[in-house]
Each structure stands twice: as C-alpha cells, then as structure tokens.
Amino acid sequence: MSDSPIVIVGALADPHAAAVFEGVRARGCEPVVLDAQRFPEDLPIALGEAPGDIVIEGRRIGRPAAVYVRSLYQSPAAYGVDADEAMKEDWRRTTLAFRERSTLLSxxxxxxxxxxxAFYNPSSNGHNITKPYQLALLQAAGLPVPATLWSNDPAAVRRFCDVHGAVVYKPVAGGAATRKVEAKDLTDERLDKLRAAPVCFQELLPGDDVRVYVIDGRVVCALRIVTDAIDFRQHEQRIDPIALDDAVARECVRAAEIIGLRYTGMDIKADRHGRYKILELNPSAMFLGFEARAGVDIRGPLCDALVAHRAQRGA
Structure with a gap:
C-alpha cells in the first residue's frame, strides 16, 4: 500500500466520514481511517519520539498525502458518556481521560x-473553530461581519442592545438555536444568568440565509435557505442553488484563506440593505442534507481534492 495515504479522521458510523471514505475509495484510493471513537479502548496506537514514528493498528503511517478531519469527538458531554454510568458519575475521571485521549490524537x-x-482542515489552526477570533480576523481584513458582542457583562449587553436595536443571541461555541432578544431578556434576573457562561449577542440580519461551500479557493456551490425562522436549522422550507455575485464570491474565498480552511461551509446572511455579512466558517461542514435537498454535489469536489494530493505525491 502507498506510504502517502489519504487519512480520514472520524468514525465510519458518522455518515459524513463514511461518505468521504466511499468517495475516496471510488476514486481508486484505499483510505486509512483514524477512528477517534474507537480510541483508546479498541484502537491500538503507538507514537515514538521521531515525527514519523506513528503506528496505528500495527500499520506504520508515513506522511499522508491529505487528511480529512471530520472529528476527534473531544467533548465528553457529546460523545459516549451517557451510555457509561461510571463515566457519568465520575466526572473528574471522565474529563481527565478525554484530555489524555485528545492530547495524543491531536x-x-x-x-x-x-x-x-494537506489538511481538510488544519488541526492546529485553533481559530477555525473559535468564532470570536474568526470574526475579529475577518473584520480586521475588511470583510463584512455583523456587529457582535461576546460577554457576561449585563451592562455591556444592555449598551449593545441600545445601540443596535434588534439583536439576537446564541451560544459562543454554538449548539443551540439563535433567538431574538426580547425585553424580558434584559431584566436583572435574566442577565444574572450570564454569571454561568458568556453569550454571543449579534445584530439581527433580516435578509436571506445562504450557505457557501468553498474548496481549495473555489466556490463549489451557494445555497439559499428559505425559512421563516431566525435560525434556519430544522426550519428549512426549501434550499435552492444560487449564483453568487462575483464580489460576494471573492469575499467568501478570501474569508476561507484568512481563516486557513481548505474546505468550509460558511454561513452568510443579508442585512436590511441586502448586503451579505459573514456569520461563521464551519471547519468540518456537513453536506449530505444540503446535497439531498438542493440536488448539488459537494462530496465529489471534496473527494477529488483529497485524491489530487495523492497524485501529486506520485502515489
């Protein structure tokens, strides 16, 4: 087998990792799977001190041609803990075990x-998943982003809402629906909950929701998501392929370059003037649902990109 394999980081039980696996195989390459959900219980790994001394299930893996990172499944709350009563009860042991596991895989x-x-996407590029840093980098580069505040300070939140009027809020790291700030959300009792965790507040953008897929500096497709909800997720009425204005497409490509992502599904949304602003760039964007609803091909260009690096290595 080639010593420059395509590596897929993620469990084949994950439909997106499985889809990329099958897509790469269909192109004549047998990918290596680093199944992070099997480690450490069922996946033997040995690392020596030399950079290339990495053995996975008895196979020494040289320098991969390309790596698709679906997930390292690093959150104890999200992956597997509920099924293990001992892990649920001993949170300290669970946290330390996940830290050790994640450190070695990273x-x-x-x-x-x-x-x-070639990474799709970089593992060490921390700002590709840190939204506050993402938007700061994009704003500093002159790209359009919404007015945003991340804070646990009630006074700062009230000032922000006074300035911007219509405002939404959502978790800093994602994982819950975006909601509109109402008067009841600005009461002392409600804002006191910020003591538990900071929250992202953002100007409300009332225009179209668009998902843009960029691979290796090229817009693969743009999809308008028709919805009546503030947060389109699970409220999509229709998803339609659209052609982006050239200037908007260039901004999307530039945003991916700035954040350092070879592959991304980025969310942009129009303000009341129809000007698109960049909400976030997803480093391991899901695509199967969008393909099915909109009749587009995202997996194909992604797999083509991965396999192209193997060809460049002369494998």
Whole structure:
C-alpha cells in the first residue's frame, strides 16, 4: 500500500466520514481511517519520539498525502458518556481521560501537519473553530461581519442592545438555536444568568440565509435557505442553488484563506440593505442534507481534492 495515504479522521458510523471514505475509495484510493471513537479502548496506537514514528493498528503511517478531519469527538458531554454510568458519575475521571485521549490524537495530526500533509482542515489552526477570533480576523481584513458582542457583562449587553436595536443571541461555541432578544431578556434576573457562561449577542440580519461551500479557493456551490425562522436549522422550507455575485464570491474565498480552511461551509446572511455579512466558517461542514435537498454535489469536489494530493505525491 502507498506510504502517502489519504487519512480520514472520524468514525465510519458518522455518515459524513463514511461518505468521504466511499468517495475516496471510488476514486481508486484505499483510505486509512483514524477512528477517534474507537480510541483508546479498541484502537491500538503507538507514537515514538521521531515525527514519523506513528503506528496505528500495527500499520506504520508515513506522511499522508491529505487528511480529512471530520472529528476527534473531544467533548465528553457529546460523545459516549451517557451510555457509561461510571463515566457519568465520575466526572473528574471522565474529563481527565478525554484530555489524555485528545492530547495524543491531536499530537498525531500536528505531526502530520508539520510534515506538510494537506489538511481538510488544519488541526492546529485553533481559530477555525473559535468564532470570536474568526470574526475579529475577518473584520480586521475588511470583510463584512455583523456587529457582535461576546460577554457576561449585563451592562455591556444592555449598551449593545441600545445601540443596535434588534439583536439576537446564541451560544459562543454554538449548539443551540439563535433567538431574538426580547425585553424580558434584559431584566436583572435574566442577565444574572450570564454569571454561568458568556453569550454571543449579534445584530439581527433580516435578509436571506445562504450557505457557501468553498474548496481549495473555489466556490463549489451557494445555497439559499428559505425559512421563516431566525435560525434556519430544522426550519428549512426549501434550499435552492444560487449564483453568487462575483464580489460576494471573492469575499467568501478570501474569508476561507484568512481563516486557513481548505474546505468550509460558511454561513452568510443579508442585512436590511441586502448586503451579505459573514456569520461563521464551519471547519468540518456537513453536506449530505444540503446535497439531498438542493440536488448539488459537494462530496465529489471534496473527494477529488483529497485524491489530487495523492497524485501529486506520485502515489
């Protein structure tokens, strides 16, 4: 087998990882799967001190041609803990075990990245999943982003809402629906809940929701999501392919370059003047649902991009 494989980081039980796996195989390459959900219980891994000394299930993996990172499944709350009563009860042991697990898996990806493997997407590029840093980088580069405040300070939140009027709020790291700020949300009792965790507040953008897929500096497709909800997720009435204005397409490509993503599904949304602003760039964007609803091909260009790096390595 080639010593420059395509590596898929993620469990084949994940439909997106499985789809990329099958897509790469259909192109004549047998990918290596680093199944993060099997480690450490059922996946033997050995790392030596040399950068290339990485053995997974008895196979020494050299420098990969390309790596598709679906997930390292690093959150104890999200992956597997509910099924294990002992892990649920002993949160300290669970947290430490996940830290050890994540540290070793991250070290593998960092080594491959340092060796020059093409990553979809970089493991060490922390700001690709840190939304406050993402938007700061984009704003500093002159790209259009919504007015945003991340805060646990009630006074700052009230000032922001006074300035911008219609405002929405959502978790800093995602994972829950976006909601509109109402008068009841600005009471002392409600804002006192910020003591538990900070929240993202953002100007309300009333225009179209659009998902844009960018792969290797090219817009693969743009999809308008028709919805009556503030947060389109699970409220999509229709998803239609659209052609982006050239200037908007260039902004999307530039945004991916600035954040350092070879592959992304980015969310943009129009303000009341029809001007698109960038909400976020997803580093491991899901695509199967969008393909099915809109009749577009995203997996194909992604798999083509991965396999192209193997060809460049002469494998």
């Amino acid at each position: 070290a593998i990806l960092l080594r491959w990245e340092a060796q020059g493997a």
